[in-house]
Each structure stands twice: as structure tokens, then as C-alpha cells.
Amino acid sequence: MAGGSDNKQALEPAAGGTPAHPLEPLARPVIASLQRLNRLIRRVSLLTHRLQGAVEGRYDRRRMWFDHYVDVNWKLPTDGDTMFLERGLFNRMLIGPDADVLEIACGDGYYTAHFYAPRARSMVAVDVDPSALTFARRSNGRPNIRYQLHDIRDGLPGGRFSHVIWDGAMLFFSLEQVDSIIGWIRERVGPNGIFSGYTYADYVEERPYIRHRVRDSDDVARLVGAHFENVGVWWTQHSERTNFYFAASDAALPPAGGPSGLFYAGHAGDQHWSGELRTDQATSLPETSPDDRSARSDPRIP
Numbered sequence: 001m002a003g004g005s006d007n008k009q010a011l012e013p014a015a016g017g018t019p020a021h022p023l024e025p026l027a028r029p030v031i032a033s034l035q036r037l038n039r040l041i042r043r044v045s046l047l048t049h050r051l052q053g054a055v056e057g058r059y060d061r062r063r064m065w066f067d068h069y070v071d072v073n074w075k076l077p078t079d080g081d082t083m084f085l086e087r088g089l090f091n092r093m094l095i096g097p098d099a100d101v102l103e104i105a106c107g108d109g110y111y112t113a114h115f116y117a118p119r120a121r122s123m124v125a126v127d128v129d130p131s132a133l134t135f136a137r138r139s140n141g142r143p144n145i146r147y148q149l150h151d152i153r154d155g156l157p158g159g160r161f162s163h164v165i166w167d168g169a170m171l172f173f174s175l176e177q178v179d180s181i182i183g184w185i186r187e188r189v190g191p192n193g194i195f196s197g198y199t200y201a202d203y204v205e206e207r208p209y210i211r212h213r214v215r216d217s218d219d220v221a222r223l224v225g226a227h228f229e230n231v232g233v234w235w236t237q238h239s240e241r242t243n244f245y246f247a248a249s250d251a252a253l254p255p256a257g258g259p260s261g262l263f264y265a266g267h268a269g270d271q272h273w274s275g276e277l278r279t280d281q282a283t284s285l286p287e288t289s290p291d292d293r294s295a296r297s298d299p300r301i302p
């Protein structure tokens with residue numbers, strides 16, 4: 001038949017003319033066995049991480065940091081939930097060449113190790129919770145990361161950094177504390193450095209650890225940009241919250257020619273770049289009530 005050989009050709013893998021390796025016939029069954037084994041390991045890993053997530057969620061509720069391998073091994077394959085990846089990718093896109101990065105409130109170190117340190121020359125990552133740092137050092141160590149016990153209410157670690165990252169912990173501090181900490185961040189990064197991270201509007205009412213709430217991107221821009229010339233905020237919507245991602249600097253955003261050019265040029269999907277804002281007004285965000293604060297039971301929570 002005229003079309004027979006054409007059809008057969010169309011089914012050949014498009015190897016681009018690469019010649020077969022002499023051991024290919026032997027390698028194929030080995031690869032198939034490894035794929036089967038890894039499928040099995042992933043199933044077991046999903047079950048053990050699901051169990052870990054369930055036990056943590058029920059019996060260890062005061063802990064403020066999260067083991068993001070539970071997201072990787074359970075939430076992602078089960079629900080297709082990629083929210084936890086957003087912060088890692090957005091911050092990473094902003095890390096310039098030879099960056100010396102400080103991450104505050106680093107938690108389990110998952111983002112430190114997998115998203116930030118691979119792009120940075122050096123990283124200092126701090127947290128107030130010794131258990132977070134023990135986990136981070138064991139599970140998320142890298143030669144260019146120094147994990148340090150540090151309470152950011154008392155100031156930031158010494159030294160100059162070209163980039164400071166603060167993910168998901170701003171809400172645990174009062175507006176006055178946030179303002180002081182961002183002032184210290186501005187001192188550390190100098191006029192050319194970047195401050196980036198994310199915070200969120202939480203739609204769940206009962207969160208005793210929350211010390212202030214943000215409503216929209218303008219709130220976040222005012223808060224984050226109070227000590228910087230330029231700030232940008234963009235967001236993603238999720239069922240329980242809206243995440244606000246931000247970048248701030250006295251220099252133009254993004255750094256000229258940096259890898260983030262693509263990102264700033266207009267990200268697809270439901271992320272919106274709100275442009276550069278000058279923000280020198282005082283912020284007037286709603287604080288949580290004193291009752292909420294007295295409900296806090298964990299002394300680590302500021």
C-alpha cells in the first residue's frame with residue numbers, strides 16, 4: 001500500500017538521526033525495571049508522606065514550619081497542588097549572578113536548598129526555631145548554605161547581602177515589627193540589592209498566630225515598599241488565600257538583563273504584574289484584635 005511505509009515512518013521515534021548505542025537492547029529492560037522500581041518507591045513514599053502530613057496536622061499544630069517534602073511527595077501527586085512551588089520559582093528568578101542571599105524565617109530549608117542556594121554564591125538562612133534548623137541542616141544542607149539560629153525581632157545577622165528573601169512569615173509579626181525588619185533589610189541590601197518574598201491574605205478566620213492582615217496588592221506594596229524606591233506586587237488566587245509576591249529595590253526592577261526579564265515582561269496565567277509603585281505613605285493595615293493575640297499559645301510567635 002502506498003501509505004504503509006509513510007505510516008511506519010511516522011511511528012518511528014524522532015531520534016534526529018542519533019545512532020543506536022550498541023548496548024541499547026540490554027539497557028531497555030534495565031530501564032523498564034528501574035521505572036517499575038521507582039513507581040513502587042513513589043507509591044510507598046506517597047503513603048508515608050501522607051501519614052506524616054496527617055500526624056503533623058493533627059498532633060503537632062503549634063509548629064510554625066512545614067516539611068515541604070510532604071507537598072512534593074503527597075500533595076503534588078495527589079491534588080496537583082503547585083502553590084508551594086510558586087515562591088521558590090518567583091524568588092529564584094530574581095536572584096542575580098554572584099548573589100549573597102539572606103533568607104529570614106527559612107523554616108525547613110526546602111526553598112533555601114532547592115531554589116535559592118543553587119543560584120546564589122552564598123546563603124545565610126535564619127530561623128528562630130531550633131527544630132526547623134536541625135531539620136534544614138539534615139535534609140536541606142548544601143555547601144554554600146549557613147543555617148543560623150536567629151530571632152529577627154532583635155535585628156538581622158551582620159554583613160552585606162545583595163538579596164534578602166522573606167517567605168510566608170510576615171503575618172506572624174505586628175505591623176511595627178514588619179516595618180522595623182524591612183528597614184533593617186534595606187540597610188543590609190544597600191541601594192542596589194533586592195528584597196523579595198511573599199505574604200498572603202488568609203481567608204481562614206481562626207489563625208491565632210496571625211498578627212496583621214493584608215487585603216490587596218496595594219496593602220502589600222505600601223508595607224513592603226515603605227523603605228524602597230520601587231516595589232512590585234503580583235498575586236495568585238487559591239481557595240483559602242491569595243498569595244502576594246513582591247520584589248522591592250532602590251534600583252530599577254528587575255536587574256538589567258537579569259533572568260527575570262521574561263517574568264517582568266508579563267507572566268501568563270493568573271499572575272499580574274502591578275508595575276512599579278512609589279510608596280512613601282504610612283501604611284494603615286488592619287491589625288488582629290488584642291483577643292486574637294492573647295489566644296496565642298506559642299511563645300515563639302512574635
Ligand SMILES: C[S@@+](CC[C@H](N)C(=O)[O-])C[C@H]1O[C@@H](n2cnc3c(N)ncnc32)[C@H](O)[C@@H]1O
Nearest residue numbers: 064065105106107127128129151152167168169
Ligand atoms: C510558615 S513558616 C515559613 C518557612 C519558610 N520561609 C517557607 O516558606 O516555608 C514561618 C517560619 O517563621 C519562623 N519564625 C517565626 N518567628 C520568627 C522570628 N522571630 N525570627 C526568625 N524566624 C521566625 C518560624 O520558626 C517558621 O519557621
